[in-house]
Amino acid sequence: MKHHLLTIAVLGGLIALAVGASEAFGIRLYDRIATHLCISLVLVLGLQVFMGNSGILSFAHIGFMGVGAYTSAVLTIPVQMKGMALPDLYPVMQGIELSPYLAVAAGGLAAALVAAVVSFPLMRLSDAAAVITSFALLVVLYTIMTHWSEVTNGPRTLFGLPKATDLWTAAVVALLALGAALAFKESRTGRLLRASRDDEHAAAAIGANIPLLRWRAFVVAALFAGIGGALWGHFITSFSPKAFYLKETFLILSMLVIGGPATVTGAVIGTFVVTVAYESLRALEGLINEAKLIDQPVIGLTEIVLAMAMIGVLVLRPGGLFATREIGVLVARQMARWETRSWTGKPPTAPSTTPTPKNPKTSG
Amino acid sequence: MLEVTDLEVRYGAIRAVRGISLSVAKGELVALIGANGAGKSSTLMCIAGALNAAAGSVRLAGEDVTSATPEKMVRKGVATVPETRDVFPDLTVSENLRLGSYIRRHDTAGIAQDQEHMFGLFPVLAERAAQPAGTLSGGEQQMLVIARAMMSRPTVLLLDEPSLGLAPVIVDQIFAMIAELKASGLTILLVEQNVAKALLVADRAYVMRLGTVSTSGTAAEISANTDLSALYLGG
Amino acid sequence: MTFAIQFLIDVLSLGGAYALMALGLVVVFGILRLVNFAYGELIMVAGYTMFLVSGSGLPWLVMAAVAVVMAILASIATDYVAFRPVRAKSVTAVLITSFAFSTLLQNAALLFISPRPRTVPLPDMFSQVVVIGGVITPMRNLITIAAAVILLGLFALLMRRTVLGIAMRAAATNFTMARMLGVPSNVIISAAFAISGLLAGVVGLLWIGRIGTVVPGIGLGPLLIAFIATVIGGMRSLSGAVIGGFLLAFIDTSLNYTLPQDLLKFRDAFTFSLVILILLWRPEGLIKGPATGQRT
Numbered sequence: 038m039k040h041h042l043l044t045i046a047v048l049g050g051l052i053a054l055a056v057g058a059s060e061a062f063g064i065r066l067y068d069r070i071a072t073h074l075c076i077s078l079v080l081v082l083g084l085q086v087f088m089g090n091s092g093i094l095s096f097a098h099i100g101f102m103g104v105g106a107y108t109s110a111v112l113t114i115p116v117q118m119k120g121m122a123l124p125d126l127y128p129v130m131q132g133i134e135l136s137p138y139l140a141v142a143a144g145g146l147a148a149a150l151v152a153a154v155v156s157f158p159l160m161r162l163s164d165a166a167a168v169i170t171s172f173a174l175l176v177v178l179y180t181i182m183t184h185w186s187e188v189t190n191g192p193r194t195l196f197g198l199p200k201a202t203d204l205w206t207a208a209v210v211a212l213l214a215l216g217a218a219l220a221f222k223e224s225r226t227g228r229l230l231r232a233s234r235d236d237e238h239a240a241a242a243i244g245a246n247i248p249l250l251r252w253r254a255f256v257v258a259a260l261f262a263g264i265g266g267a268l269w270g271h272f273i274t275s276f277s278p279k280a281f282y283l284k285e286t287f288l289i290l291s292m293l294v295i296g297g298p299a300t301v302t303g304a305v306i307g308t309f310v311v312t313v314a315y316e317s318l319r320a321l322e323g324l325i326n327e328a329k330l331i332d333q334p335v336i337g338l339t340e341i342v343l344a345m346a347m348i349g350v351l352v353l354r355p356g357g358l359f360a361t362r363e364i365g366v367l368v369a370r371q372m373a374r375w376e377t378r379s380w381t382g383k384p385p386t387a388p389s390t391t392p393t394p395k396n397p398k399t400s401g
Numbered sequence: 402m403l404e405v406t407d408l409e410v411r412y413g414a415i416r417a418v419r420g421i422s423l424s425v426a427k428g429e430l431v432a433l434i435g436a437n438g439a440g441k442s443s444t445l446m447c448i449a450g451a452l453n454a455a456a457g458s459v460r461l462a463g464e465d466v467t468s469a470t471p472e473k474m475v476r477k478g479v480a481t482v483p484e485t486r487d488v489f490p491d492l493t494v495s496e497n498l499r500l501g502s503y504i505r506r507h508d509t510a511g512i513a514q515d516q517e518h519m520f521g522l523f524p525v526l527a528e529r530a531a532q533p534a535g536t537l538s539g540g541e542q543q544m545l546v547i548a549r550a551m552m553s554r555p556t557v558l559l560l561d562e563p564s565l566g567l568a569p570v571i572v573d574q575i576f577a578m579i580a581e582l583k584a585s586g587l588t589i590l591l592v593e594q595n596v597a598k599a600l601l602v603a604d605r606a607y608v609m610r611l612g613t614v615s616t617s618g619t620a621a622e623i624s625a626n627t628d629l630s631a632l633y634l635g636g
Numbered sequence: 637m638t639f640a641i642q643f644l645i646d647v648l649s650l651g652g653a654y655a656l657m658a659l660g661l662v663v664v665f666g667i668l669r670l671v672n673f674a675y676g677e678l679i680m681v682a683g684y685t686m687f688l689v690s691g692s693g694l695p696w697l698v699m700a701a702v703a704v705v706m707a708i709l710a711s712i713a714t715d716y717v718a719f720r721p722v723r724a725k726s727v728t729a730v731l732i733t734s735f736a737f738s739t740l741l742q743n744a745a746l747l748f749i750s751p752r753p754r755t756v757p758l759p760d761m762f763s764q765v766v767v768i769g770g771v772i773t774p775m776r777n778l779i780t781i782a783a784a785v786i787l788l789g790l791f792a793l794l795m796r797r798t799v800l801g802i803a804m805r806a807a808a809t810n811f812t813m814a815r816m817l818g819v820p821s822n823v824i825i826s827a828a829f830a831i832s833g834l835l836a837g838v839v840g841l842l843w844i845g846r847i848g849t850v851v852p853g854i855g856l857g858p859l860l861i862a863f864i865a866t867v868i869g870g871m872r873s874l875s876g877a878v879i880g881g882f883l884l885a886f887i888d889t890s891l892n893y894t895l896p897q898d899l900l901k902f903r904d905a906f907t908f909s910l911v912i913l914i915l916l917w918r919p920e921g922l923i924k925g926p927a928t929g930q931r932t
Contacts, residue, residue, distance in 0.1 A: 092728065093728075094728050094731050094732070155912070158912050158913075158915055158916040159912065159915065161915075161919045162867075162915060162919050163871070163919070163920070164727060164728075165665070165669070165671050165727070165731075165871060166867050166871055166915075166919070166920075166921070168671065168731055169671060169863040169864075169866070169867050170863075170867060170911075170912075170915070172860070172863060173860060173863060173864055173908055173911070174908070176856075176860055176904065177904055177905050177908045180901075180902065180904045180905055181902065181905055184901040184902055185902075283739075283853075283856070287735070287736075287739050290732065290735070291736075294732050298728075335747065336743075336746060336747065336751065337742075337743030337744070337746040337747040338743075338747060340739055340740070340743040341739075341740050341743045341744060341747065343736075343739075344736040344737065344739045344740035344743070345736075345740065347732060347733070347736040348717070348718065348721075348722075348733045348736050348737065348740075351721075351722050351729045351732060351733050351736075352721040352722055352733075355722060355726060355729045449816065450816075451812065451815075451816060470815070471812075471815045471816045471818075472815055472818050472819065472820045472821070475816070475817060475818030476818060480817075481816050483813070483816065485813075487810050487812075487813035489805070489806045489809050489810060489813070489814075490809065491805070491809060492802065492805060492806060492809075496802050499799065499802060500799075500802055500803060500806050500814070500817055500819070501817055503799060503803060503817055503818045503819050504818040506799045549817065550817075553817070553818060
């Protein structure tokens with residue numbers, strides 16, 4: 038329990054620090070970045086809930102972000118504007134205008150509901166097939182968003198959402214997401230799911246209903262994604278389906294993979310690292326374009342660098358920066374070492390805890 | 402022919418083989434016997450190139466092959482039949498045999514000849530030549546993997562527990578085969594839990610226990626002196 | 637009657653293309669158990685190669701050959717960049733590295749060539765129309781069917797008759813044991829990637845031939861098709877991939893013919909729902925792959 042409190046304290050402190058620093062600087066740009074960071078945290082933590090515990094890669098996550106965003110949009114765009122923003126909207130929905138807070142929750146629930154219905158048959162699939170199907174699901178969600186003009190305004194931009202998300206709201210939701218992700222990890226579902234990740238047969242032998250466990254994690258992840266999407270919608274106030282497709286999937290995935298999918302700490306740290314890298318690279322791209330060093334506009338540089346970073350991390354540290362242990366554990370160990378040292382005046386001998394790796398020769 | 406010196410094999414921090422030395426002269430059949438977990442298979446797999454050696458060396462006809470890959474070992478004339486008896490279940494018996502001769506794949510005449518020879522030695526394989534190997538019985542599969550290993554015309558054969566899980570009658574047949582292979586001049590290193598049978602065909606034997614060699618000598622010496630039941634019970 | 641012939645030609649030509657796409661994916665998956673997310677980009681590479689050599693004045697067939705060779709090289713490069721360094725680590729790691737490599741390739745095209753569509757030279761033969769049994773259809777469809785038949789036939793021959801094919805099938809079942817018989821692992825793996833590149837290159841040219849232009853994201857459609865065809869056909873079965881491809885083409889074509897106009901744009905959602913139903917019934921796909929006993 039102590040470890041978990043430490044983890045929450047450290048990570049939560051980091052978030053609070055980022056938010057506080059941004060406020061202190063008072064620059065709008067930093068506010069925007071910090072808010073994006075908090076929203077990304079919600080999304081990445083959601084992905085961690087599913088990927089980290091089940092060991093299965095899911096590409097559909099951003100699709101559910103879209104579900105949440107559009108649901109919240111339809112529920113909150115002021116009635117006067119609905120005529121312009123969503124000209125073909127079904128009459129029954131035209132009169133609805135809810136408070137953004139309710140709508141964000143509704144967005145999360147809508148995403149969770151869609152996930153619950155669509156994903157149950159998919160949870161019995163083997164790892165590779167599950168990943169592939171999740172990818173297809175992303176494309177399907179994107180297709181629906183692009184063509185269901187009545188509700189999404191089709192491929193065109195949807196505008197008119199009230200700007201309800203500010204830095205503090207985003208930060209609070211991010212902190213709640215942090216706690217929830219940790220809680221899920223340590224819950225019975227989370228533990229059993231991790232057991233099944235490591236050895237499917239053994240887990241089944243102790244009565245774990247693996248498809249059901251995976252399904253629960255998937256639905257919870259979609260809930261996070263829906264809330265994150267709705268929050269984002271109310272921050273940016275206008276968007277199109279293109280915002281919920283491959284580029285964003287790649288970004289969110291890079292955050293989780295670089296940080297470490299198996300730990301909540303990995304999700305948080307990864308988000309920080311990639312956000313900083315992304316913003317810096319974007320700024321660099323902007324500078325290069327302004328300086329007109331090359332006559333073509335420089336686009337895609339950020340993604341290329343991030344892609345190479347992802348491959349690099351996977352080659353050198355396949356589990357990510359925080360592969361197995363939450364930061365609370367690491368801090369507790371360090372504290373224990375300091376305590377021992379202060380008692381005896383000597384540094385303690387550290388026990389070796391290297392896991393036993395397999396021995397086979399691989400490539401010729 | 403085969404010289405193993407101070408070989409160590411590790412699985413992470415665990416030392417499965419703790420510095421063993423053995424040798425097999427040309428044309429000899431040497432048995433590596435001992436209880437479960439003694440490190441016999443690990444030794445064999447390391448010689449075969451499938452496992453890394455943490456320390457020590459393996460020399461084949463004077464040449465250092467300690468870090469050679471399995472493919473390289475086959476090209477140098479060392480064929481291995483692992484304990485897991487890995488036939489390719491969806492390939493036919495003929496296809497399995499053909500794959501055994503991969504390194505000689507351009508010698509179509511020689512391969513055809515060898516396949517006939519194998520069918521002569523193992524008539525039951527001839528019967529089932531077009532059947533998927535997965536439909537064969539345990540004993541038939543054992544014969545197949547030995548025949549398959551022989552298709553590469555090896556000079557050294559590494560056999561890991563050929564009698565495992567087979568009925569006594571079949572085991573007799575397998576060992577008769579092994580004796581014939583030895584008689585034809587093949588150098589054989591045989592890992593076996595069936596000590597009695599192994600000592601009947603072997604020239605010499607090494608007894609392994611917990612990763613090291615506890616006794617060695619001619620087959621006659623070992624069967625006379627060592628308490629066989631102690632071996633089986635890991636004493 | 638004309639309707640039936642039209643339907644048949646549509647299904648066969650689409651199915652042929654789909655089957656080739658799926659096969660190119662399964663060749664690598666069957667042996668390595670690894671999904672190649674950068675597979676779609678092989679088609680992109682073929683397309684952009686055609687664009688880049690279009691000014692050279694060479695006959696189309698020569699340009700096409702160059703494009704296919706580039707696809708093969710790109711496929712082998714994928715192995716060296718995204719697979720070999722991480723193969724031993726975990727299945728998920730490879731999925732992600734190949735996804736990252738896919739993003740890298742697409743953005744490289746974006747950065748170094750252009751984000752806008754680029755025209756790809758096509759032989760006149762592609763758009764010539766042919767009349768069969770009262771049905772008018774572009775020659776391209778017939779060429780696709782012919783190409784599919786030839787390539788699938790050659791592939792089956794390779795797998796069944798040649799030592800390389802037998803070695804690849806063996807490696808797909810038990811990689812380590814194949815090595816212990818002297819089968820060089822590197823050769824097998826490179827061969828698999830090369831075949832994958834060849835199939836992707838050829839089907840890529842036929843696929844791009846329907847639109848005539850190439851964009852960085854052109855590989856996504858075929859990738860998805862290959863994915864779905866493979867999943868419903870059976871992920872580790874070569875024949876399953878082919879069957880899955882034809883089945884998917886059948887579903888897509890049928891939906892094209894039967895869905896009312898305003899629902900047609902949601903065709904992919906309907907296809908996917910049908911796929912989910914198939915998976916509910918048979919999670920491992922329609923055709924079982926080689927027996928292993930471990931979880932796929």
